Amino acid sequence: MSRATDFEAIIVGAGFGGMGAAIELKRQGVERLTILEREDDLGGTWHVNHYPGLAVDIASVTYSYSFEPNPSWSRLFAPGAELKKYAEHVADKYDLRRHMEFGVVVASASWDDDADVWTVRTDDGRALTSRYLVTATGFLSQPYTPDFPGIDSFAGEIIHTTAWRDGYDFTGKKAAVIGTGATAVQLIPEIARTARRLTVFQRTPIWVVPKVDFPIPRPVRKLFAAVPVTQRAARAVNTSLLEMLMVFGVLHYRQAKPGNQLAALLAKAHLRTQVRDAATRRQLTPSYDFGCKRPTFSNSYFRAFNRDDVDLQTSSIVRVEPDGIVVDGPDGDELKVEVDTLVLATGFNLWDVNFPAFTITGRNGRDLGKWWREGRFQAYEGITVPEFPNFLTLNSPYSYSGLSYFTTIEGQMRHMARLFGELRRRGRSRFEVTAEANEKFLDDATRRLGDSVFYAGDCSRSRSYYFNQHGEATLLRPQSTLSTLREMDSFPLDDYTYA
Structure with missing residues (x-):
């Protein structure tokens, strides 16, 4: 029996992933949501990082939402401060700030199978309930500090x-x-x-x-603003x-x-x-x-x-x-x-503490982090996990598509649109991916990765964060961007159960 909740959805993380999820949920009619962010402002990595020389390493026309182009990038590879400003613009335009709460550290989340409710506990002692839970804590959010002797x-x-x-x-x-x-x-x-x-x-x-890299001339920026198709063309080429x-x-x-x-x-x-x-x-x-x-x-x-x-x-x-x-x-x-x-400049700890970034417990007491580490890292279409109803994990195994993070975000937004559309059509409020669909996706991803440089090449001396502690390269989705977006738009609806 479901019961009243504090929110329809709780999103953890106010970076570009969390904001993309919030935009899509609002498009799907989920307005009663909150975005919990441990930092003191929005922007994720572009708020946390502000060291000298910080800039995007993907051309700015591609490193942005396709539905919200920014014609004002000063350079082809924009400095970090402009990405932070862009994040603030997105939050304001899509009315996301009123949903955000800063300085909140999430300690755990657990699913109540009888009530169909997620309970999210924070370090300040609160217990917040919601119908849906979205983790958008980023791939590179848990800094690694080496423990050198002395x-x-x-x-x-x-x-x-x-x-x-x-x-x-x-x-x-x-x-x-x-x-x-x-x-x-x-x-x-x-x-x-x-x-x-x-x-x-x-x-x-x-x-x-x-x-x-070069400054984008003012006339070009004016052209992008006046004729958006020109910027879309530049994005397509890049x-x-x-x-x-x-x-x-x-x-x-x-x-x-x-x-x-x-x-x-x-x-x-x-x-x-x-x-x-x-x-x-x-x-x-x-x-x-x-x-x-x-x-x-x-x-x-x-x-x-x-x-x-x-x-x-x-x-x-x-x-x-x-x-x-x-x-x-x-x-x-x-x-x-x-x-x-x-x-x-020692990077981040992905596989030990970031997948997931806090304890998440699903049906039958399944601990997501323990299940991944003791078995295999896996997520259906890089976004949902069996025995975790009403749960969307944006930073997850096999989710990263292409070289721009925004490709990943927008693919996941498409998946959410199709999934929540089916919930509305059926008049249901609960979804869960089947174990069979998840296993099929995992097998297919594993097979495809056999042709990649990670397994067919020589990566033995790379010390790459693409590899988890089992020696598996389970971060990237082994498909083209177009193929990924197509599947996110058309995955079999029967791969989920609805209630």
């Missing part, structure tokens, strides 16, 4: 890129950056400009290709290029290996033209196939290593001392690098 003894400043200190001055500092992922690629050239000395600690090099890179270079590696090798050659040529020293080039060259880790774009990262005051350190870190970092020396001894400012 790090607590470090006497200088420690700054994680997700907790950046605006205005921090590196002038005269002996700085160190640990990590060489996409964030570090943007940040390192900025620190190198002012620091007295910068040491970059690299565990795994990253594939970097040229960044074709999306097609990204699609070719993803589908042929990554997902169809077995069939299109030369295309993958061509991308690697482009990245190596870029490295060769930008770094003078041959030994440094060798250290910066990945030893795994292109696409095993998400590649990135930059015209300034490699050049930073030409500077006399920038060092690349590839030896293993032994420990941290109050005034520096000790690494393995070349002759079996130890070498100490003096540091007074330590920057942690």
